[in-house]
Amino acid sequence: MGADSLTSFLLAALVLELTPGPNMTWLALLTATAGRRVGLAALTGIALGLALQAVLAVVGVAALMAAWPGLYRVLHLAGVGFLLFLAWESWRDSGDPAHHRPGGGEDGAAGFRRGLVANLLNPKAALFFVTVLPGFLPQAASAGAALALSAVYVALATAVHLVIVLAAGSLGGWLADPAVSVRMHRIQALALVLVAVWLFWRG
Secondary structure (H helix, E strand, O other): OOOHHHHHHHHHHHHHHOOOHHHHHHHHHHHHHHOHOOOOOOOOHHHHHHHHHHHHHHHOOOHHHHOOOOHHHHHHHHHHHHHHHHHHHHHHHHHOOHHHHOOOOHHHHHHHHHHHHEEEEEEHHHHHHHHHHHHHHOOOHHHHHHHHHHHHHHHHHHHHHHHHHHHHOOOOHHHHOOOHHHHHHHHHHHHHHHHHHHHHHHO
């Protein structure tokens, strides 16, 4: 793969990752309310979910989804449902005093699980691996080449998400006020609903 093709791929991946979506919104608000430790745990789950998506794409599962749109629709609706579940949970937690103490009442294990599941059910990532990534590979490229390029994408996405975690973590002191934390939980819930609606509408 030439330098020009790699540069073009990196630009395409960067544009995708900077587009507001479930990961960016959820990760920023989670880190701001629960702290950087939980945000980093969630980031690990996101990275693992993306890596598993890449492996599945290389072995043909994502190609299968492209061949049978009904299978993609199931994954797509599951992703929308998961976002709505997170929205409900965030709104519910806004009424729980435990979630407005320092640390937000969340732990790293919960953040990791959410990040992992959300990205295993992320159709945007699946479509990227099956439709966009192959266009940057030479003809008859090996599975190893596809995995290597997928690893580049996961690394870039993780770097973008790390910047989000570090920036959002600086708001932790301001969010120590329980009243602010309640509002942030509700804002997070509404934002997740909007993202779920947007994802459903995009189809």
